Structure formats: C-alpha cells, structure tokens
Amino acid sequence: MGRRRQRVDPAAGARAGALPEAIAALSRSLPSGPSPEIFRRAKFDRPEATSALWQLLFRVLSPLPVGNALASLALEAQAHLVKSALCSQGYPRLALAQLPEDGSQGSRELLLALSWLLARGPVPEQMLAQARVPLGDEMTVCQCEALASPGPPAPHMEAEGPVDVRRVQWLMGKLQFRWRQLVSSQQEQCALLSKIHLYTRGCHSDQSLGHLSVTEAEMLRDPEGGQQASGAGVAQNLDPAYPKCLHSSCTPGMGPRTFWNDLWLVCEQPGLLPGDAAPLDPGGASACSLLSPLRALLQTLERENQRLEAVLAWRHTELVFWRWMDTVLGTCAPEVPAAASQPTFLPWVPERGGGELELVVRELQALEEELREAVERRRAAWEAKAGGCGRGPEWSAARRASREAVEKELGALQQCWKQDSGPARPHGPHRLVRREDGAAGERDLRAAEVIRTLRSQEACLEAVLRRLQGQCRQELARLVGALPGLIWIPPPGR
Amino acid sequence: MLPADCSRRLVAELQGALDACAQRQLQLEQSLRVCRRLLQAWEPTGTWALKPPPGPETNEEDPLPACTPSPQDLKELEFLTQALEKAVRVRRGITKAGERDKAPSLKSRSIVTSPGTTASAPPQSRGQAGQAAGHASDTRPTKGLRQTAVPAKGHAERRLLSVGDRTRVGMGARAPRPGAGLRDQQMAPSAAPQAPEAFTLKEKGHLLRLPAAFRKAASQNSSLWAQLGSTQTSDSMDATAAKTQFLQNMQTASGVPQPRLSAAEVEAEAGRLRKACSLLRLRMREELSAAPMDWMQEYRCLLTLEGLQAMVGQCLHRLQELRAAVVVQPPRPCPVEGPPRASPSCGGGAEPAWSPQLLVYSSTQELQTLAALQLRVAMLDQQIHLEKVLLEEEVGVQQRSAALRTRG
Numbered sequence: 034m035g036r037r038r039q040r041v042d043p044a045a046g047a048r049a050g051a052l053p054e055a056i057a058a059l060s061r062s063l064p065s066g067p068s069p070e071i072f073r074r075a076k077f078d079r080p081e082a083t084s085a086l087w088q089l090l091f092r093v094l095s096p097l098p099v100g101n102a103l104a105s106l107a108l109e110a111q112a113h114l115v116k117s118a119l120c121s122q123g124y125p126r127l128a129l130a131q132l133p134e135d136g137s138q139g140s141r142e143l144l145l146a147l148s149w150l151l152a153r154g155p156v157p158e159q160m161l162a163q164a165r166v167p168l169g170d171e172m173t174v175c176q177c178e179a180l181a182s183p184g185p186p187a188p189h190m191e192a193e194g195p196v197d198v199r200r201v202q203w204l205m206g207k208l209q210f211r212w213r214q215l216v217s218s219q220q221e222q223c224a225l226l227s228k229i230h231l232y233t234r235g236c237h238s239d240q241s242l243g244h245l246s247v248t249e250a251e252m253l254r255d256p257e258g259g260q261q262a263s264g265a266g267v268a269q270n271l272d273p274a275y276p277k278c279l280h281s282s283c284t285p286g287m288g289p290r291t292f293w294n295d296l297w298l299v300c301e302q303p304g305l306l307p308g309d310a311a312p313l314d315p316g317g318a319s320a321c322s323l324l325s326p327l328r329a330l331l332q333t334l335e336r337e338n339q340r341l342e343a344v345l346a347w348r349h350t351e352l353v354f355w356r357w358m359d360t361v362l363g364t365c366a367p368e369v370p371a372a373a374s375q376p377t378f379l380p381w382v383p384e385r386g387g388g389e390l391e392l393v394v395r396e397l398q399a400l401e402e403e404l405r406e407a408v409e410r411r412r413a414a415w416e417a418k419a420g421g422c423g424r425g426p427e428w429s430a431a432r433r434a435s436r437e438a439v440e441k442e443l444g445a446l447q448q449c450w451k452q453d454s455g456p457a458r459p460h461g462p463h464r465l466v467r468r469e470d471g472a473a474g475e476r477d478l479r480a481a482e483v484i485r486t487l488r489s490q491e492a493c494l495e496a497v498l499r500r501l502q503g504q505c506r507q508e509l510a511r512l513v514g515a516l517p518g519l520i521w522i523p524p525p526g527r
Numbered sequence: 528m529l530p531a532d533c534s535r536r537l538v539a540e541l542q543g544a545l546d547a548c549a550q551r552q553l554q555l556e557q558s559l560r561v562c563r564r565l566l567q568a569w570e571p572t573g574t575w576a577l578k579p580p581p582g583p584e585t586n587e588e589d590p591l592p593a594c595t596p597s598p599q600d601l602k603e604l605e606f607l608t609q610a611l612e613k614a615v616r617v618r619r620g621i622t623k624a625g626e627r628d629k630a631p632s633l634k635s636r637s638i639v640t641s642p643g644t645t646a647s648a649p650p651q652s653r654g655q656a657g658q659a660a661g662h663a664s665d666t667r668p669t670k671g672l673r674q675t676a677v678p679a680k681g682h683a684e685r686r687l688l689s690v691g692d693r694t695r696v697g698m699g700a701r702a703p704r705p706g707a708g709l710r711d712q713q714m715a716p717s718a719a720p721q722a723p724e725a726f727t728l729k730e731k732g733h734l735l736r737l738p739a740a741f742r743k744a745a746s747q748n749s750s751l752w753a754q755l756g757s758t759q760t761s762d763s764m765d766a767t768a769a770k771t772q773f774l775q776n777m778q779t780a781s782g783v784p785q786p787r788l789s790a791a792e793v794e795a796e797a798g799r800l801r802k803a804c805s806l807l808r809l810r811m812r813e814e815l816s817a818a819p820m821d822w823m824q825e826y827r828c829l830l831t832l833e834g835l836q837a838m839v840g841q842c843l844h845r846l847q848e849l850r851a852a853v854v855v856q857p858p859r860p861c862p863v864e865g866p867p868r869a870s871p872s873c874g875g876g877a878e879p880a881w882s883p884q885l886l887v888y889s890s891t892q893e894l895q896t897l898a899a900l901q902l903r904v905a906m907l908d909q910q911i912h913l914e915k916v917l918l919e920e921e922v923g924v925q926q927r928s929a930a931l932r933t934r935g
Contacts, residue, residue: 125781196534211548225562227891232732341751355769463886471889480888487900494907
C-alpha cells in the first residue's frame with residue numbers, strides 16, 4: 034500500500050476504507066506491528082488478539098529497542114512488565130491491572146491502553162528514532178540519554194554488615210581513574226575522527242555534509258565484511274551492529290545502558306539474506322547476522338524508509354482512528370473506582386528511594402530559616418529608619434511602584450522553574466561535520482557555542498557539587514554527634 | 528566504619544558507575560580500533576580478488592559485459608576512472624598543487640554520468656574524458672595507461688589499478704589504437720611512482736565514492752525524516768483535539784476525575800522545586816550582598832526578601848501536598864519510564880528533533896575541547912548523584928536513629 038495524501042474530511046470521517054487504511058498505516062509504522070485484523074478483533078474483545086497486543090505494548094514500553102532475547106521473555110513476564118509500566122505512567126483504567134497475564138482475555142482493554150499511549154505521545158516516531166542506525170559520527174549534546182535507564186540491579190550484592198570506609202574510598206579512586214582513562218581515549222578518538230573527516234572531504238554526495246563518516250568509510254573499506262583484523266588473532270567480524278556501538282562510543286557521556294546495550298548488540302540483527310552469507314566465524318556473538326556491512330546498512334535503511342512512509346501515512350489518516358477508538362471506549366462499561374489490589378512489581382530498574390522529596394524539603398526548610406532571619410533583621414532596621422519619614426502621597430506612590438516592580442521580578446523568577454520546557458535546547462544525537470569555516474545552518478549547532486554552554490554548565494554543576502559536599506559534611510557531623518560510639522575519620526579531602 | 532544500611536546503597540551505586548565507565552571504555556576502544564584501521568593502508572579484501580568482471584582476460588575483443596551495473600561494479604569503475612585520470616596527470620608531470628584543483632573538477636565530470644546507463648557506456652565516456660583532459664596525443668596516454676597498468680598487475684595492494692587492470696583489458700581492446708600489446712614493458716620510471724603504494728585515506732581519501740544504491744537510500748531517508756519533522760510541527764488541529772478528547776474520555780470512564788500522579792511526575796515536580804530552591808537561594812544571596820544606596824533601594828530589597836520568603840513557603844506547601852499524595856498511593860518503584868527522564872543539568876523535556884541535526888566543528892582542537900567538556904559535565908552529574916545518594920542515606924540513618932531514640 035503506497036503512501037497517499039489523504040484530505041481527511043471531518044464530515045466524511047466514516048468513509049469506508051479510511052479506517053482500515055489508517056490502521057494498516059499504524060501497524061506498518063510500529064515495529065512488528067500486529068495486522069489490522071488484530072485491531073478489529075480487539076474491538077470485539079476476542080481472545081486471540083490478546084497476546085499480540087501484550088507483545089506490542091511490551092515493545093512500546095520498554096526503554097530500549099527490544100532484541101530477540103527480550104522478545105523471547107515469556108508472555109506472562111511481558112504482561113507483568115507492561116502492567117507495571119503503565120501503572121507508573123499513571124494509566125487510569127483499573128481493569129488493565131486485573132487482567133490475567135496468560136493472554137486469554139482482555140484484548141479490548143489492551144487496545145485501549147495502546148491508544149492511550151498513542152494519544153499521549155508520538156510513539157511511532159519515538160520508536161523509529163530509538164531504533165535508528167546512525168550513518169554519521171554522532172555526538173549527544175545533552176545528558177538526557179545518559180540517565181535514561183540506569184540498567185538492571187547491580188549483580189554484585191555486598192555482604193550484609195558494615196562496610197569499611199576505605200573500601201568506599203578505594204572505589205571512588207578507581208572511579209576517578211576510569212574517568213581519566215575515558216577522557217584520554219576520547220581525546221584520541223576525536224583526533225582520529227577529525228583526521229578521517231579531513232581526508233575524505235569532498236567525497237560525500239550530500240554537499241551539506243561534505244565528508245564521509247567513519248561508518249561510511251568503513252563500509253567502503255570493507256563492503257563485504259570478509260576482512261579479518263590483522264595481528265589480533267581474533268576474527269574481527271564487522272557485524273552490522275557495529276555502527277550502533279560506534280554511535281554509542283562516539284557519544285561521550287555515561288551511557289549506563291550496559292546490560293541492555295549488550296543485549297541489543299547481540300540480538301538485534303537484520304535477518305539473513307538467503308545465499309548471501311559470507312563464511313564467518315560464528316565464535317563471536319552467536320546471534321550475529323552474517324550480512325556484510327554494506328548490505329546490512331542498505332537493508333536497514335530501506336526498512337527505515339518504509340516505516341517512515343508508514344508513519345507519514347498514519348499522521349495523515351489518524352483522525353479516523355480516534356473517532357473509532359471513541360466508539361470502542363463507548364462499548365466498555367464505566368468503571369467504579371474501587372480500591373484496586375496492588376500487584377507486586379518486578380523491578381525492571383533498581384528501586385529509587387523516595388529520598389528525593391525529603392532532600393528538597395530539607396533544602397527548602399533551611400532556606401526558609403535563612404530568609405526568615407534576614408527578613409526580620411531588615412524589617413527591624415527599616416522600621417527604625419523609616420519610622421521617622423513622612424507619610425506623604427509621593428511616598429506611598431513610590432512604595433506602590435516598588436512593590437509592583439518587585440512582584441514583576443519575582444514573577445519572572447518563578448517562571449524559570451514553573452515552565453516545563455526550558456529554552457529550546459537541542460536534544461538527541463547530532464552528526465559531527467567538519468567544516469573549515471565552521472558555517473552552520475540555522476538548525477545546526479556550532480561547536481563554539483556548545484563549548485560555551487558546556488562551560489557554563491560545568492561551572493553551575495561545580496557549584497552544586499561543592500554545596501552538596503558541604504551539606505554531606507554537615508550531616509556527617511550531625512551523625513557523629515547523634516550516634517554515640519561512632520568514630521568518623523573523614524577522608525583526606527576530595 | 529560506615530553504618531551498614533548507609534553503605535550498601537552507596538557501594539551499589541559506585542559499582543554501577545564503575546561498570547558504566549568500563550562499558551564506555553570498551554566501546555571507545557572498539558571504535559578506536561576501527562578508526563585506526565581506517566587510517567592505515569587499506570588492504571585489498573579477498574572479495575575484490577574473487578570478483579573479476581566475467582571474461583575480460585580471455586577475450587580481448589569482448590567489450591565490458593553489458594550487464595546492469597551493480598553498486599559494486601560502479602564503484603570499481605569510478606575508482607578506475609579516477610586512477611586513470613590521475614595516472615594521466617602524473618604522466619604529464621602535473622604538480623601536486625594542481626592536483627588538488629583538478630580533483631573537484633574530475634569528480635564533477637564523473638558525477639555527470641548517471642549510474643543508470645549501461646556498464647559499457649560510462650567507462651568509455653569517462654575514459655575518453657579523462658584522456659581528453661590530458662590534452663595529449665592518442666598514443667601517449669594509452670601507453671601511459673598501459674605502463675601504469677603493467678607493474679600494478681603484479682601488486683595486489685594496488686587495489687584500484689588491479690581492478691582497473693582487469694577491466695581495462697576490455698577497454699584497451701575497444702579503443703582504436705594501434706595494437707600495442709599489453710605486455711609492453713616500456714616503463715618510464717617516473718610514470719609509475721604510485722603503483723606499489725597501498726591505498727591510504729590520507730592520500731586518496733577524497734577520491735572515494737559511496738555506492739549509488741546507498742546514496743539513493745540515504746537521501747530518501749533524510750528527506751523522509753525532514754518531512755516527518757515538518758508534519759510534527761504542523762500537526763493537524765483536528766487530530767490533536769480528537770486525541771485530547773479521547774484521553775479525557777478515558778479518564779472519566781475510569782471513574783477517577785483527576786489523573787493520578789505518576790512517579791515520573793512526582794520526580795519531575797521535585798526536580799522543578801529543587802531548581803526553584805537554588806534559584807531562590809541565589810537571588811537571596813544577591814540581595815543580601817548588595818549594598819543599598821538609598822532608602823528606596825533598601826525598601827525594594829526588603830520587599831524582595833519578603834517576596835522570596837513567601838515563594839519558599841509556597842514551594843514547601845506544594846511539597847507537603849506531593850508528600851501526602853505519595854503516601855496515599857505508595858510510590859511505585861518506577862519500573863519503566865516512558866520518555867527518558869531529563870537529567871538535572873538538561874533542564875526539561877524538550878521534544879527531540881526527528882531529523883538529525885549537524886554539529887559543526889572547524890578543528891581538531893575544538894572537537895577535543897568539546898568532547899572533554901562533555902565528559903566533564905557527565906562526570907560532574909555522576910558525582911552529584913553519588914553525593915545525593917550519600918546525603919539521602921545519611922539523612923535516613925539520622926531519622927532512623929532519632930526514631931529509635933524516641934521509641935526507646
């Protein structure tokens with residue numbers, strides 16, 4: 034089904050053919066989306082549609098691209114995770130939490146859940162962007178990615194009992210050392226990248242880019258992927274996952290998606306093309322595809338193009354879908370907000386303590402104290418001085434003017450944290466491009482500007498860190514006082 | 528000794544940070560390997576040698592196989608053309624300075640021929656164009672070509688010419704030259720300086736060409752993403768209204784008029800209030816440190832401080848509300864977040880742009896500074912996080928011990 038521009042006329046929303054088209058576009062735009070037939074069955078709450086919808090919800094809700102290993106989780110496990118994920122996002126309907134996890138019923142509820150997610154955010158686009166294989170050398174400017182998912186619970190479980198502070202100090206020293214290593218490797222990587230960009234300038238068909246990226250150059254160097262690395266003795270198979278890991282290694286930053294990244298690298302491979310596999314040593318990642326990098330990239334690109342077209346078609350026809358979903362919702366009985374049982378959740382990521390709120394409360398209370406003292410002092414001083422002043426009209430006018438000015442200022446200050454979205458900070462990865470003159474289009478970033486921003490961020494963070502360290506020391510002092518018998522030898526400065 | 532409960536979480540967090548660093552390091556090293564290999568001499572891959580165009584060496588009369596060109600063949604032919612043109616230039620002793628100027632013009636010529644034409648036509652026209660560029664007589668370029676071809680025949684490293692060699696046999700047959708055999712061994716010593724050299728990115732990098740199929744797919748890809756970006760910003764009003772309506776219907780159908788606070792929202796709100804706290808504190812410091820000139824300024828200072836105090840009170844109130852809400856519905860362990868949580872230094876959930884934007888740099892120095900700063904910010908973020916964990920734990924220990932004391 035090709036992409037067609039649809040003028041969706043509100044009056045003709047029920048035009049025959051518009052709805053199946055919309056649903057077909059939706060299912061093409063989602064990764065391994067269920068067939069349109071599933072949607073239709075789900076409206077009538079048929080049980081056979083249930084498991085496909087559980088799996089789709091699982092893929093949509095998981096924080097990272099789902100590979101074969103994750104997809105092969107039992108249906109019950111997937112269903113369980115879906116429930117807890119929806120719950121944490123504030124999904125309103127209680128019926129979902131009560132669905133059996135074996136996939137025997139509840140397809141209509143699942144359809145409603147899927148639509149709820151689709152209505153809240155651009156889900157197909159987000160999933161496409163997530164699964165995208167970058168063609169260029171990418172660098173992420175913001176830190177959003179770094180904290181996206183902290184990974185699974187740490188497998189090293191410390192023994193019960195007190196831990197020697199020296200161990201903590203040692204760990205911190207080790208961490209600092211690793212950071213230093215990281216920095217020097219990163220610097221070398223940048224130098225090499227810069228050289229590659231310099232040497233291949235003038236090559237790219239896209240004039241705005243001008244030079245090849247490492248991915249592209251590597252593809253040219255070894256299109257069939259049959260070359261073995263020399264000297265290492267280990268078959269360095271250029272599996273198609275390498276652009277992705279190149280991407281994540283080019284992006285400096287924490288990237289703590291260790292576990293999930295591994296899974297992706299091992300599992301998320303394009304399928305084998307018949308008769309095309311070069312003989313490679315499968316001793317490496319066993320699930321690795323045997324495609325050549327060139328073919329793999331081409332295939333990924335083509336598939337992405339197909340999905341992009343599907344998403345565009347979906348955006349043009351989705352109005353019909355929402356009208357239809359309203360009718361689906363109408364067929365459900367309204368719920369009574371009874372106290373739902375709280376199912377126990379499988380922690381997909383380590384539990385974050387509720388301490389965040391407590392910390393902020395303490396900070397604000399401390400600030401309140403300081404302000405109270407300051408205000409009292411100033412107020413007393415002011416009354417003493419101004420008590421003798423006249424109460425003339427010009428005086429009160431001046432006071433009113435001052436009050437208004439202050440209110441306006443403070444209102445502006447309040448806007449600084451009230452508004453959800455900050456200034457238009459570009460998020461996500463950017464493709465590195467080397468240009469001698471450093472000219473950039475209006476939507477592009479210039480390195481010099483980013484450097485300035487980062488420097489101010491650095492200063493800001495350093496101030497925050499210093500303050501936190503001071504607070505920590507204060508608390509420790511209080512601890513020492515509070516717990517008798519505790520002797521604390523502070524580490525020799527950080 | 529640290530109290531047991533305090534230490535466990537801290538150590539776990541430290542281990543997590545260490546693992547993340549190690550993972551990062553591994554990826555960096557892998558990528559470094561790839562880059563280093565790219566910058567060394569490129570060895571000819573086995574597949575090159577295994578894939579000669581069918582039958583050129585047996586029958587010199589045959590033209591190049593007029594099959595539909597695969598991206599592979601086209602790339603080989605492009606390599607060939609550039610090698611030929613370069614050989615011509617070298618033969619005529621054009622200086623290196625001129626070479627740089629030639630390179631763009633040569634490339635523009637080779638781009639002119641569309642990849643849609645059959646295999647036989649492009650090499651012919653390109654070859655002739657290359658030869659015409661030399662402005663030489665007929666025989667000299669041919670000889671030069673063959674001379675450069677011959678020594679390369681034995682060198683597998685010279686991938687360009689080794690490939691070109693096989694294909695050129697066909698070409699040479701077609702060209703209406705006096706039939707000097709290919710085994711002509713008149714080698715001008717200066718004519719083949721590059722022959723034994725391997726392909727390095729440094730020297731020949733600007734001659735590379737991406738395969739046509741890839742080019743097509745990539746340009747289609749970027750135009751589709753651009754379309755997606757533009758439809759995103761100009762979303763249909765009807766669709767947005769329909770979606771909002773649907774969400775509201777879902778909410779009312781579930782019997783709960785107000786959407787429940789999700790753990791993500793609580794965290795986001797807490798983050799905003801933390802930001803508020805630091806901004807207010809900053810402002811307070813400014814006011815306290817400013818020396819008032821006159822009574823008007825003093826009055827304003829006082830008003831500002833009182834205003835700040837009121838705002839802090841409001842924030843605390845909001846926090847108490849959040850706390851109460853969190854207690855009523857116990858905070859879920861946040862198994863999965865939908866959109867990625869914004870980091871504290873990021874300042875908000877701006878919508879990601881769909882099509883990739885560029886980050887333009889102009890020198891190695893700049894890129895290195897940028898990367899170093901990036902890592903520094905990430906490291907500071909991590910340190911702050913660890914300090915917060917420590918602080919939380921300490922506070923927790925205090926509370927617990929206080930509770931014990933009051934109880935006991």
